[in-house]
Amino acid sequence: MNAVTPIVKIPHLTERGHVTQSRVVASEWTKFITLRSTLWSLGVGMFLTLAFPILFATVTGARWGQMSPHERADRNPLDIALAGVNVAQLAIAVLGVLVITGEYSTGMIRSTMLAVPKRLPVLWAKLGLYAVVSFVLTLPAVIIAFYASQAILDRHHILQISISSSGVFRSLLGGALYVTLVGVFAMAIGAIVRNTAGGIALFAGIFFVIPPLMNIFPTNWNNAISRWLPSEAGRQLFALTRDPNRYAQWPSGAIFLGYCVLAIAIAAVLMRRRDV
Amino acid sequence: MIEASNLTKDYGEKRAVDDVSFAVRPGIVTGFLGPNGSGKSTTMRLILGLDAPTQGDVTINGKHYRDHAAPLHEVGALLEARSIHTGRSASNHLLALAKTHGISRRRVDDLIDLVGLHEVGRKRAGKFSLGMGQRLGIAAALLGDPATIMLDEPVNGLDPEGVHWMRNLLRQLASEGRTVFVSSHLMSEMALTADHLIVIGRGRLIADTSIDDFVRKASGDRVRVRTPEATRLRELVLGQGVSVISSEPDVIEVEGVTSQRIGELAAEHRIVLHELTPLQASLEEAFMELTREDVEFKSVAA
Ligand SMILES: Nc1ncnc2c1ncn2[C@@H]1O[C@H](COP(=O)(O)OP(=O)(O)OP(=O)(O)O)[C@@H](O)[C@H]1O
Ligand SMILES: [Mg+2]
Numbered sequence: 093m094n095a096v097t098p099i100v101k102i103p104h105l106t107e108r109g110h111v112t113q114s115r116v117v118a119s120e121w122t123k124f125i126t127l128r129s130t131l132w133s134l135g136v137g138m139f140l141t142l143a144f145p146i147l148f149a150t151v152t153g154a155r156w157g158q159m160s161p162h163e164r165a166d167r168n169p170l171d172i173a174l175a176g177v178n179v180a181q182l183a184i185a186v187l188g189v190l191v192i193t194g195e196y197s198t199g200m201i202r203s204t205m206l207a208v209p210k211r212l213p214v215l216w217a218k219l220g221l222y223a224v225v226s227f228v229l230t231l232p233a234v235i236i237a238f239y240a241s242q243a244i245l246d247r248h249h250i251l252q253i254s255i256s257s258s259g260v261f262r263s264l265l266g267g268a269l270y271v272t273l274v275g276v277f278a279m280a281i282g283a284i285v286r287n288t289a290g291g292i293a294l295f296a297g298i299f300f301v302i303p304p305l306m307n308i309f310p311t312n313w314n315n316a317i318s319r320w321l322p323s324e325a326g327r328q329l330f331a332l333t334r335d336p337n338r339y340a341q342w343p344s345g346a347i348f349l350g351y352c353v354l355a356i357a358i359a360a361v362l363m364r365r366r367d368v
Numbered sequence: 369m370i371e372a373s374n375l376t377k378d379y380g381e382k383r384a385v386d387d388v389s390f391a392v393r394p395g396i397v398t399g400f401l402g403p404n405g406s407g408k409s410t411t412m413r414l415i416l417g418l419d420a421p422t423q424g425d426v427t428i429n430g431k432h433y434r435d436h437a438a439p440l441h442e443v444g445a446l447l448e449a450r451s452i453h454t455g456r457s458a459s460n461h462l463l464a465l466a467k468t469h470g471i472s473r474r475r476v477d478d479l480i481d482l483v484g485l486h487e488v489g490r491k492r493a494g495k496f497s498l499g500m501g502q503r504l505g506i507a508a509a510l511l512g513d514p515a516t517i518m519l520d521e522p523v524n525g526l527d528p529e530g531v532h533w534m535r536n537l538l539r540q541l542a543s544e545g546r547t548v549f550v551s552s553h554l555m556s557e558m559a560l561t562a563d564h565l566i567v568i569g570r571g572r573l574i575a576d577t578s579i580d581d582f583v584r585k586a587s588g589d590r591v592r593v594r595t596p597e598a599t600r601l602r603e604l605v606l607g608q609g610v611s612v613i614s615s616e617p618d619v620i621e622v623e624g625v626t627s628q629r630i631g632e633l634a635a636e637h638r639i640v641l642h643e644l645t646p647l648q649a650s651l652e653e654a655f656m657e658l659t660r661e662d663v664e665f666k667s668v669a670a
Contacts, residue, residue: 100537102544103478105513109470110438119467126460127453199450202418203461203508206445207468209417209434367419 113213120217124225129194130187134229137183137271141176141233142240148172149241153248169251170263170332173238177267177330180233181274184226185299188278189291191218196286201368211363215283219276219356226275231268238264259332266329266341273326273345273352274299280355283363299323319344322351369394369547370415370516374424377410377571384410386571387424392549394515397542399562399579400551403659407571408551409448412520416445428516440469440512446505448520454494458485458504461493465508479507498525506537516547523557535561555655569659583654591627593634594619594643601639605630621647 109115124130149172156164195201208214238255245251255261281298282291303323306314315337318324328335328344338344370392377385385407392398402408413419415426417433428436428443436442452461462476480489483503488496493504502525509517519538523531538561542548552558558565558579565582567575575582595601598618606612610624622630627646634641 100482100533100540102482102510102513102537102540103475105441105471105475107470107472108438108441111468115468115470119464122460122464122467123453123456126457126464127455129455194453194455198453198455200453202447202449202451203465205418206416207440207465209436209439365420367413
């Protein structure tokens, strides 16, 4: 051992800034892209958005000759183009929950809240970033899925539709918005529950358990209630044809957005109040 | 400067911190001592606004932690509980924290070097050993070049070289005029680094004192005297209203009077002394004595 006590040199910091919302966004962006799980989930989500329509288009084209007229009438080119949304929403929802609950399960949240003790800027940054990322990835993905599935169907000269024809682009846009809102909603649930398994279970309950449960009610009740459910209202965003038992595309979208705002409000109040 | 007044925290029925008031001053190392479960970590979380107090209040440099515009420049903290995402590399972890305050990437690299994690800076933190995680936590605490440093059991998991480094670091930080607040349940560790002690037991403040006073008070004024005329000296000091224990024929231990007074007394009466030693209870003993009533999780004597 050296007899001379070594001096620990702590380098001094010359520039000193304070916490701003845009800095918190920059920090959250760094966190977001430096986890492999994030990149994986997004990659899988986008892959599914593209792969399902391509698969459906291929199968439909191959089987078209053997299909009954009734079966053929059932095929809808937009349904095929948006077939990936139903699965991609799962990847986006799970990642949305995980972006928040991953911080709680690892304890990272404590570091985060020491750096940003006002806490809410972190929630806004996470939600904003995730919404932008989901939308910016999903919109091109559904448009590419549309053209790809159309190209495959075109080889069989079937189910052709133009992106400029009525309601087509609106549905594609609605599909991307739906996925985006699902991500935001899942994230808010993650912030409320603060536990990965619990968050995913709650999301699955709201989206996949409650809707079929409505069938226990008489039909007119079922319809009256279901149009108000977040999942049912949400999916009207990318329905090509108007379901008479649901509200129209944008009012339904507004209902789903309302649920998102409500969940975010609850998450914000709890995040501000609870001990970490 | 950290100022706590009547700080109280309940977790359900359990009162973890009970009406604690103290101040932690800049320029010295203040040790925060207490047995397991006495409320040290809870107090630190209250200071940092991670937990909200049930009653009372605590400020850092006059403000609640939450109200500082640049908290990382104000306070650097190492918590007891893990506070790092296991999937992220050490340098990306620090970079994410740095960005909240617009701190540069160079600063992050400097700190990775400072704490000796240069080799593993790009590795996932989940693969770190306890000591490496602790070093990363210390790097995070120093990131903002803070005026106040608060570390919860920082030597936990460090190797001897790391422990030594930590002591120097704490002394250095204090000598630069910073407020340094360090918890431990090891008195011996505190004795080597701290100037001042705040001791809690069962959530209550037991002592708020300089290290020197703490030891002096806890050991009482015990003095060992070796003299061929032990019996005579004994008679003399007993007249002064103190207690005397004889262990050997020519050795007595006197309690309640300073060694100086005994020396004077012996000189007055021309008694030859072979030894005159002020006795200090070891710090560990002093600490245990002080907190005996307040230890929650006592080991059962065999
Ligand atoms: N989040 C919590 N919920 C419930 N009880 C808690 C919580 N945090 C602490 N406690 C309780 O409060 C008391 C004080 O705990 P704390 O961790 O502050 O002690 P400590 O002095 O840091 O102990 P150690 O030396 O073991 O680290 C303990 O009895 C503990 O069980
Ligand atoms: Mg503790």
